[in-house]
Amino acid sequence: MAKDHYFDITAKLDMMELKNAITMAEKEVTTRFDFKGIVAEIDLNEKAKTLSLSSSSDQKIEALKDILISKLIKRGIAGKSLEEVKTEGISGGNVKVIYRIVDSIDKEEAKKIVKAIKDLKLKVTPSIQGDEVRVSGKKLDELQVVMKEIKALDLKAPLVFGNFN
Numbered sequence: 001m002a003k004d005h006y007f008d009i010t011a012k013l014d015m016m017e018l019k020n021a022i023t024m025a026e027k028e029v030t031t032r033f034d035f036k037g038i039v040a041e042i043d044l045n046e047k048a049k050t051l052s053l054s055s056s057s058d059q060k061i062e063a064l065k066d067i068l069i070s071k072l073i074k075r076g077i078a079g080k081s082l083e084e085v086k087t088e089g090i091s092g093g094n095v096k097v098i099y100r101i102v103d104s105i106d107k108e109e110a111k112k113i114v115k116a117i118k119d120l121k122l123k124v125t126p127s128i129q130g131d132e133v134r135v136s137g138k139k140l141d142e143l144q145v146v147m148k149e150i151k152a153l154d155l156k157a158p159l160v161f162g163n164f165n
Helices: 015-031 058-074 107-119 140-152
Strands: 005-010 040-045 050-055 082-090 094-101 124-129 132-137 160-162
Touching: 005 140, 015 040, 015 058, 040 058, 050 058, 050 082, 058 082, 058 094, 107 124, 107 132, 107 140, 124 140, 132 140
Parallel strands: none
Antiparallel strands: 005 132, 005 160, 040 050, 050 094, 082 094, 124 132
């Protein structure tokens, strides 16, 4: 009898790489002439899994976000790992934008993944196990097709495929 193969779909974020990307972004901001003499802060709250950007205007916030996302991508972290939660005015006419760090697959996305796998009509079995989705099947080729299709989905969570067995 053929052995069942499987892999897990999770959304893990390397916090050390995130911190390194933030440090690199802060260094770049200090050297840019368009940020001279104005507030430009990046604050990470690891416990709450939030990241906040503060600056003098919406345009500066967007520039700050672009710098940060370019550094995240260089560090192998997907730009969609940051989900905007709220924008608020702070003292001195400055603007603060708070982002939630997406590092898990929520129930709705897990259901979307399972539905997409079932729509492929392959002989594989997806199952939701907490904040991960396990896909099992007899043929490795079919599992690789599933991986390719799931990567093509537009999901919020930065997906990681692991435990390929």
